[in-house]
Amino acid sequence: MYEREHGLNWLCFEAPNGHLSQRTRLSLSSSSTSATTTPIYAQPGGDSIINLARGDPIMFERYWRQMGDKATVVIPGWQYISYFSDVTNICWFLEPEFAKEVVRVHRVVGNAVTEGRHIVVGTGSSQLYLAALFALSPHNASEPISVVSQAPYYSSYPSMTDCLKSGLYKWVGDAQSFNKEGPYIELVTSPNNPDGDVRRSVVNKSEGILVHDLAYYWPQYTPISSPADHEIMLFTVSKSTGHAGMRIGWALVKDQEVARRMTKFIELNTIGVSKDSQLRAAKVLKAVSDSSEDAAGNSEEDESFFEFSYQLMAERWKLLRKAVEHRGSFSLPEFPPAFCTFLNRVSEPQPAFAWMKCEVDIEDCESFLQGHKILTRGGKDFGVSPKYVRISMLDRDDNFNLFVKRLSTIHL
Amino acid sequence: MYEREHGLNWLCFEAPNGHLSQRTRLSLSSSSTSATTTPIYAQPGGDSIINLARGDPIMFERYWRQMGDKATVVIPGWQYISYFSDVTNICWFLEPEFAKEVVRVHRVVGNAVTEGRHIVVGTGSSQLYLAALFALSPHNASEPISVVSQAPYYSSYPSMTDCLKSGLYKWVGDAQSFNKEGPYIELVTSPNNPDGDVRRSVVNKSEGILVHDLAYYWPQYTPISSPADHEIMLFTVSKSTGHAGMRIGWALVKDQEVARRMTKFIELNTIGVSKDSQLRAAKVLKAVSDSSEDAAGNSEEDESFFEFSYQLMAERWKLLRKAVEHRGSFSLPEFPPAFCTFLNRVSEPQPAFAWMKCEVDIEDCESFLQGHKILTRGGKDFGVSPKYVRISMLDRDDNFNLFVKRLSTIHL
Numbered sequence: 001m002y003e004r005e006h007g008l009n010w011l012c013f014e015a016p017n018g019h020l021s022q023r024t025r026l027s028l029s030s031s032s033t034s035a036t037t038t039p040i041y042a043q044p045g046g047d048s049i050i051n052l053a054r055g056d057p058i059m060f061e062r063y064w065r066q067m068g069d070k071a072t073v074v075i076p077g078w079q080y081i082s083y084f085s086d087v088t089n090i091c092w093f094l095e096p097e098f099a100k101e102v103v104r105v106h107r108v109v110g111n112a113v114t115e116g117r118h119i120v121v122g123t124g125s126s127q128l129y130l131a132a133l134f135a136l137s138p139h140n141a142s143e144p145i146s147v148v149s150q151a152p153y154y155s156s157y158p159s160m161t162d163c164l165k166s167g168l169y170k171w172v173g174d175a176q177s178f179n180k181e182g183p184y185i186e187l188v189t190s191p192n193n194p195d196g197d198v199r200r201s202v203v204n205k206s207e208g209i210l211v212h213d214l215a216y217y218w219p220q221y222t223p224i225s226s227p228a229d230h231e232i233m234l235f236t237v238s239k240s241t242g243h244a245g246m247r248i249g250w251a252l253v254k255d256q257e258v259a260r261r262m263t264k265f266i267e268l269n270t271i272g273v274s275k276d277s278q279l280r281a282a283k284v285l286k287a288v289s290d291s292s293e294d295a296a297g298n299s300e301e302d303e304s305f306f307e308f309s310y311q312l313m314a315e316r317w318k319l320l321r322k323a324v325e326h327r328g329s330f331s332l333p334e335f336p337p338a339f340c341t342f343l344n345r346v347s348e349p350q351p352a353f354a355w356m357k358c359e360v361d362i363e364d365c366e367s368f369l370q371g372h373k374i375l376t377r378g379g380k381d382f383g384v385s386p387k388y389v390r391i392s393m394l395d396r397d398d399n400f401n402l403f404v405k406r407l408s409t410i411h412l
Numbered sequence: 413m414y415e416r417e418h419g420l421n422w423l424c425f426e427a428p429n430g431h432l433s434q435r436t437r438l439s440l441s442s443s444s445t446s447a448t449t450t451p452i453y454a455q456p457g458g459d460s461i462i463n464l465a466r467g468d469p470i471m472f473e474r475y476w477r478q479m480g481d482k483a484t485v486v487i488p489g490w491q492y493i494s495y496f497s498d499v500t501n502i503c504w505f506l507e508p509e510f511a512k513e514v515v516r517v518h519r520v521v522g523n524a525v526t527e528g529r530h531i532v533v534g535t536g537s538s539q540l541y542l543a544a545l546f547a548l549s550p551h552n553a554s555e556p557i558s559v560v561s562q563a564p565y566y567s568s569y570p571s572m573t574d575c576l577k578s579g580l581y582k583w584v585g586d587a588q589s590f591n592k593e594g595p596y597i598e599l600v601t602s603p604n605n606p607d608g609d610v611r612r613s614v615v616n617k618s619e620g621i622l623v624h625d626l627a628y629y630w631p632q633y634t635p636i637s638s639p640a641d642h643e644i645m646l647f648t649v650s651k652s653t654g655h656a657g658m659r660i661g662w663a664l665v666k667d668q669e670v671a672r673r674m675t676k677f678i679e680l681n682t683i684g685v686s687k688d689s690q691l692r693a694a695k696v697l698k699a700v701s702d703s704s705e706d707a708a709g710n711s712e713e714d715e716s717f718f719e720f721s722y723q724l725m726a727e728r729w730k731l732l733r734k735a736v737e738h739r740g741s742f743s744l745p746e747f748p749p750a751f752c753t754f755l756n757r758v759s760e761p762q763p764a765f766a767w768m769k770c771e772v773d774i775e776d777c778e779s780f781l782q783g784h785k786i787l788t789r790g791g792k793d794f795g796v797s798p799k800y801v802r803i804s805m806l807d808r809d810d811n812f813n814l815f816v817k818r819l820s821t822i823h824l
Contacts, residue, residue, distance in 0.1 A: 054495070056494050056495050056496065057493070058493055058494050060493070061490050061493050063490075064488075064489040064490035064493070065490040067489055067490070069488070070489065071488070071489025071490075072486060072487065072488045072489060073486070073487050073489075073688070074484060074485070074486050075484065075485050075692060076476075076481070076483070076484045077476040077479055077482065077483025077484060077695070077696055077699065078473050078474075078475075078476035078477040078479070078483075080657045080658075081469070081470055081472070081473050081476070081654055081655055081656060081657055082468050082470050082656060082657055083466070083468050083650075083656045083657060084468065085657075123535050123659075123681075123682040123685075123686070124682050124683050124684075126680075126681065126682055126683050127681065127682045130681065134575070134576065156680075159680060160680050160681075163546070163677070163680045164546065164576050164578040164579075164580055165578055165579030165580055166576040166577055166578055166579070167576075167577030167578070167579065168576055168577055238495075242493055243493055244493060244494060244495045244683075245492040245493055245494055245495060245497075245684075245686075245687035245688075246492075246686060246687065246688060247535075247682055247683065247684055247685065247686045247687075248686075265575070268538075268568070268571055268572050268575045269535075269538065269539065269542065269572075269681065270535040270536050270538055270539045270659055270682070271536050271538050271656075271659065272536075272657070272659055273535075273659065274535070274657075274658060274659045274660075274686035274688065274689040275657035275658065275659075275689075276485070276657075276658060276686065276688040276689045276692050277686040277687075277688045277689060280487060280688050283489070284489055287489065
């Protein structure tokens, strides 16, 4: 159990393509499917391992290359030396320039209310998730508060929540089977990771506190229906602009005391958040907003980031659906198109992950695909059946294309 | 108790000079010394509040200004997008360029052995401290492992250790009174924060695991006697180069499994560490090493960072000692000079904090100084008598000079 939850490859951060990863080796030794019958050591060229288990959003790199210097950041050695950014702000390590661009991008996209909200910046939205748990847990309770989320839920929630065996909060699992009395924290990820569903809270008890993880509520992934307006909303540049290496996320928080306690957690955890990455994130968000506004003015000089990324996602989903429908052995979720207030037209939901189900007589889809040198993350990690796997749609073009090609040749 | 340990101003990150801080207000209301008799609301000009409670190392800004573009970092929008830096490294989010400069600066300064060590990068050394606790705690034990450090100890250790009420580890306090059987973790901070002492472990039981916090083991603060050679050593740019806003620290770790588990913690906590700040830290460390080597070659074009900062610390300590000796109401620790292998001469220990004791009949020195609008951190926060206060020596020139001036006018 410990190895499963806290093992070194829980987040599937393995060796890159072309190398045999530790996770692969571990899985192989305990696999009961065809994985054991197919040698999966890396081969040169097109026969290498395709790792789509992780959600590294490098497919946006192409866009940022073509933007040239527009999102380049320059920081002299003597600037941004202090721990402090703005001591008049509850979140004293929040760079004002970053805060300004957060407000602007939400206004431009129309995906979240920022009026009357406190912004708390975090080292990625992971840290903000932990900060929210710290802020929302009663600190004098006799037992830890329950933390729940509807299955399938983000596979890192259980290990992030329980890794320190906190006496403040405890992962309880699927929100749909939760029926304990008293306070609880419910995580609502919408669109959901792994399956792309638009979500609402499901527990509906009086003492629930909601945290909305809106990492994927951007026009390239889902139609924007209206500005989200919840108590605590989490966002991250990793999925919105594709800059995972920055480790910058932000929370929009209605309650001042919650914002204060989240800030306190980040102070105790890392004494603030990299100023350099906040400055770079400001620059990148500015470029995104600029490109969106330029596009609205019908200028063709600057391609809109969201148009670019929407088209890229659309192409990929089309290719994947074709490969999957062709054989009938797998299925993908279907989503109804809807009007997107940002794109000002009907758009398709095209999640950052494909949640694929094995429709034939194979119990462990992750192991089965491993046998074909395709690394994915299995349903069990998300609290559901191993017939499901989650596949990243955000990898590099060549890797994604190779995956679709290989998937369409699998014989069952 | 909760407010004391988890209150919003534990780390003394209050409002800046010229404003009445929340901490000041809180302390005032419970103060039993002359603080209550002296109005401490901010006055214009030289009568404002001087906040030396925090260790914001902004005095090095001047050096970095005069270095011009030498430590400027430029990052295009399309670079360093991925979560990953080097997947062949245990610490897969460690930027190779940063790792290279860490090894180089330790070789140039001669303050730590890097051969045969794993480097783990962290969001400041705070995160690495927590990562070390996670890595060293037995995860199947019936009770949390004891964490101890000799008093006076770094005031944030207790709250950082206990804020999540972890079942893995627990702050127990002063190492000198620790006599429990079984495994424990001892933190050795050397030179010590707050008092500047050169430290060794004091418990000396068989099941002890040591973590060495060497944030201040640099030539401007203490004579370098030999390369430190311990199991786990923590460093940070905040105190070495003065770039606190980067939030970059590093651990040198002998044991591979410990490095792996520390990496795992950072993965669960923040999924890695800002690449932008790692790149900037690499640039800054390179400038430090270059300036040290140029200085060794007797070139006068580039001032050596450590010579510059040593001289600055020397001036400040001279001023402070003069002000303190002048009145006799306070005392400062005395340190024997010693040969510094880096400076190649006998040098003075000149800690980043002054650990000042009130020698007259005042019980609470922090409150007393607050009454004179000087904010410090009191001995209680460090596990010792309130007759002591810790004073930052790293603030801006004008703030420091104002402090010395005011201190020398205090009548007792």
